[in-house]
Amino acid sequence: MVDRYQKMTASGPGALxxxxxxxxxxxxxxxxxxxxxxxxxxVVVDGAEGGRLTGPLRELVASLPGAASGSAxxxxxxxxxxxxxxxxxxxxxxxxxxxxxxLRALHDFFHPRIRSLAPCGRVVVLGTPPExxxxxxxxxxxxxxxxxxxxxxxxxRRGATAHxxxxxxxxxxxxxxxxxxxxxxxxxxxxxQVVRIGQPVxxxxxxxxxxxxxxxxxxxxxxxxxxxxxVVAETLARDGATVVxxxxxxxxxxxxxxxxxxxxxxLELDITADGADGALAEHLSARHGGVDVVVHNAGITxxxxxxxxxxxxxxxxxxVNLTAVERLTERLLETGDSGRPVLREGGRIVCTSxxxxxxxxxxQTNYAASKAGLIGLVQALAPVVAGRGVTVxxxxxxxxxxxMTAAVPLFVREAGRRMxxxxxxxxxxDVAEAVAYLASPGSGGVSGQVLRxxxxxxxxx
Ligand code: NAD
Numbered sequence: 001m002v003d004r005y006q007k008m009t010a011s012g013p014g015a016l017x018x019x020x021x022x023x024x025x026x027x028x029x030x031x032x033x034x035x036x037x038x039x040x041x042x043v044v045v046d047g048a049e050g051g052r053l054t055g056p057l058r059e060l061v062a063s064l065p066g067a068a069s070g071s072a073x074x075x076x077x078x079x080x081x082x083x084x085x086x087x088x089x090x091x092x093x094x095x096x097x098x099x100x101x102x103l104r105a106l107h108d109f110f111h112p113r114i115r116s117l118a119p120c121g122r123v124v125v126l127g128t129p130p131e132x133x134x135x136x137x138x139x140x141x142x143x144x145x146x147x148x149x150x151x152x153x154x155x156x157r158r159g160a161t162a163h164x165x166x167x168x169x170x171x172x173x174x175x176x177x178x179x180x181x182x183x184x185x186x187x188x189x190x191x192x193q194v195v196r197i198g199q200p201v202x203x204x205x206x207x208x209x210x211x212x213x214x215x216x217x218x219x220x221x222x223x224x225x226x227x228x229x230x231v232v233a234e235t236l237a238r239d240g241a242t243v244v245x246x247x248x249x250x251x252x253x254x255x256x257x258x259x260x261x262x263x264x265x266x267l268e269l270d271i272t273a274d275g276a277d278g279a280l281a282e283h284l285s286a287r288h289g290g291v292d293v294v295v296h297n298a299g300i301t302x303x304x305x306x307x308x309x310x311x312x313x314x315x316x317x318x319x320v321n322l323t324a325v326e327r328l329t330e331r332l333l334e335t336g337d338s339g340r341p342v343l344r345e346g347g348r349i350v351c352t353s354x355x356x357x358x359x360x361x362x363x364q365t366n367y368a369a370s371k372a373g374l375i376g377l378v379q380a381l382a383p384v385v386a387g388r389g390v391t392v393x394x395x396x397x398x399x400x401x402x403x404m405t406a407a408v409p410l411f412v413r414e415a416g417r418r419m420x421x422x423x424x425x426x427x428x429x430d431v432a433e434a435v436a437y438l439a440s441p442g443s444g445g446v447s448g449q450v451l452r453x454x455x456x457x458x459x460x461x
Contacts, residue, residue, distance in 0.1 A: 003401065003417060006424050026424035027159035029188040030120040032433060034211065034238065037066025038184045039088045041118055047093030048105040053126050054093040056172055060179065061091060086118035089183050094127045094145055095167070099137040103144055110152070119158035122183050125149050126175075129166040129196055142166075146194055153192030153456045154421050161191035161421075161456075174200040174445030180210065181437040189430035191421055192456035197445040202389035203346040204444025213440040215240030218288040220280070222271055222328075223298030225251035227402040228352070228428040230258055232295055235432035236439065237262035241293060244284065246271070271298055271324040277331035281342045284332075290344045293439045294332060296325045296351045296374075301404065303363040314366045321370035325351060326377065329392075333385065341388075348439045349385075349392040351378055352431075353450060358396060359460025371396070375450050382448030391447035393438045398454025399425040422455030 008014040009025045018025045045061050047054030061067050067088075092109050096102070110123070117123070125145055133139040145164055153162035163182040167175055174197050181187050182195070207213035219236045223229040225247035233243045243264035247255045252268050259266040267283050269276055284291045299321045302313035332343040343349070356364050357371025378394045385392060399405060399416035405425065408416065417425045434453045437443060 003424055005414075005417075024418060024423040026418075026422060027119060027157075029159045029422065029424075030185045031188050031427070031429060032185040036185060038064040038180050039066040039068075041066075041088030042068045042085060043089040043091060043183075044087055044113060045091045045093075046109055048096035048102060050098075051093035051096035051126075052169075053095050053167060053172060053175070056175075057091060057093055057126065057179075060176060061089075061183075064180065064183070087113060087116050087121060088118055089122040089124065090114070090117060091124045091183075092126070094125050094142070097127075097138075097141045097145075098134070099141050100144065103141055103148075106145075106148055114152070114155075117156070117160050119160065120185070120188070121156075121160040122187075123149070123152055123156065123160070123162040124165065124179065124182050125163070126165045126167055129168055129198075132168050149194070150192045150456075156191075156421070159188070159422065161187060163187075163191070164194045166194060166196045168196070168198045171197050171199055171445050174198075174204060174442075176206060177437065177440050177442035178446060181433075186433040186437065188433075189422060189426035189455050190434060190451065190453050193452055195446060195451065196449060198447070200444035201346075201386050201391055201447065202444075204389070204441065206442050207440060209240075210442075212240035213442060214293065214436075217292040217441075218242045218244065218284070218290070219293035219295065219439065220244040220246060220267075220284060220291050221295040221297055222246045224258060225254040227404060228397070228400060228431045229295075229297040230254075231428035232297055232432040232435050233258060233264065234262055235429065235436050236293065236295070237264060239436050239440075241439075242288065244288070244291070246280070247298070271328060272319045276324065277327045280328055281331050281336065284342050285336065285338070290340070290342050291332065292344050292346065293348045294329070294343060294350070295435055295439070296328070296349070298324070299352060299354075299370075301364070301367050303367065305363050306365045309366065317366040318370050318373075321367065322373040322377075325374060329377070329381070333390075343390065346389040346441060346444075347385075347391075348443070349378075349381075349390065350435050350438050351392070351394040353394040353396040355396050355398045355452060355454050355457055355459050358450070358452070361459075378450065379448050386447060389444070391438070391444060393447060394450045395431055395434045395438070396450050396452045396454065397426065397431045398452065398457040398459070400431060400453075401425045401427055419459065420455035420457040424455065426453060426455055 149164040224245035
């Protein structure tokens with residue numbers, strides 16, 4: 001859907017008016033296009049003394065397509081933002097900070113450079129998960145990084161984002177996939193997030209081709225006929241996957257058109273129907289010999305405040321958004337007649353939660369309960385399936401421009417669009433890129449987590 005306000009403020013007179021009145025001017029975000037390098041400009045990498053990641057980070061960043069190195073010792077001039085040589089990214093290894101006094105290193109590094117960050121630039125801070133720190137003082141300092149990064153995300157203007165990557169000791173080799181996502185235009189609408197990178201599950205490997213990480217893999221996407229699901233299917237196909245596009249029987253036309261266009265196949269199935277789990281397992285086994293990536297995207301809303309909500313509204317939302325996800329997941333993980341589960345070793349499961357499931361929302365007790373339940377599912381299941389090389393994560397979209405949000409009353413819609421650091425709604429592709437990152441064979445160090453795709457929404461932050 002078109003954001004008329006963003007269009008208006010992108011024009012000369014509109015921009016002038018917005019500036020005069022002190023109104024937000026949402027940046028047109030840079031998004032990934034096939035062949036576009038991870039970075040497009042100078043990157044400055046540095047770290048606090050004793051950081052275990054600074055050396056490997058320098059090498060890794062230097063190897064990324066499009067990265068020109070900026071000198072750690074020569075900050076860009078304040079106010080140069082937007083100029084040709086503005087900094088594309090500032091990357092800081094904070095793992096060496098062992099006490100609160102050491103946090104000064106953050107100020108020393110970022111203060112002279114932050115204003116030279118390019119539009120849609122990136123700030124990435126790397127730390128140690130506080131629970132893995134060597135003592136209370138270090139845990140305090142590492143926990144402090146979260147407040148720092150979330151605030152930086154809120155201060156940044158012009159589509160720039162900030163991330164904190166907490167890398168467990170021993171997981172240093174599993175950083176690349178997440179770092180590429182955080183630095184690139186693929187994470188255009190993700191900001192202020194903390195991603196934990198742990199010991200990678202069995203079989204985690206950097207893809208041979210980062211542009212086609214899902215080559216040779218099969219994915220299934222539920223609710224693929226339209227909205228976010230259709231773009232997830234397209235994005236996974238772009239990344240090399242053969243995609244089974246699933247939606248309710250009434251959506252057959254759109255589903256077949258999509259499947260034909262991306263070289264996948266269409267499966268008309270109501271995921272709440274009796275035997276839907278068996279039908280899906282049968283389709284995936286018979287046609288594809290199994291599946292590697294499962295994206296639970298299908299979802300519905302039936303909003304009413306609790307006192308006005310009838311039981312049918314409650315039941316239908318829980319059935320589609322949560323119970324069906326549990327049933328399908330359990331079935332795909334079961335050992336079938338072949339002696340092997342339908343979800344192959346090294347599989348990736350991605351659920352679609354929502355910031356409503358994190359923050360709660362008026363009129364959405366049913367929906368928020370279902371979306372919070374999905375968070376429970378990924379957190380509880382991740383350790384259970386890790387031994388099979390399987391990861392399970394959730395994306396939690398904020399306000400995304402789809403038919404679902406077009407149906408929201410105008411005032412609520414405008415509030416949803418502006419109440420985030422990007423001052424705009426996200427696009428379905430923003431959720432799809434997050435799903436694709438979690439689905440990658442290189443993302444085996446990330447499991448049991450919830451990645452918000454919400455432009456750093458104020459809700460539940
Ligand atoms: P949408 O309504 O445009 O598409 C949902 C799709 O799911 C439809 O094609 C629908 O036919 C399908 N579906 C519904 N019930 C089904 C069933 N029983 N079996 C099979 N398919 C079924 O919604 P969307 O905006 O694209 O949202 C996709 C997902 O993202 C949902 O889970 C939604 O809750 C979540 N989400 C969306 C937003 C947003 O702002 N749009 C925000 C947070 C979360």
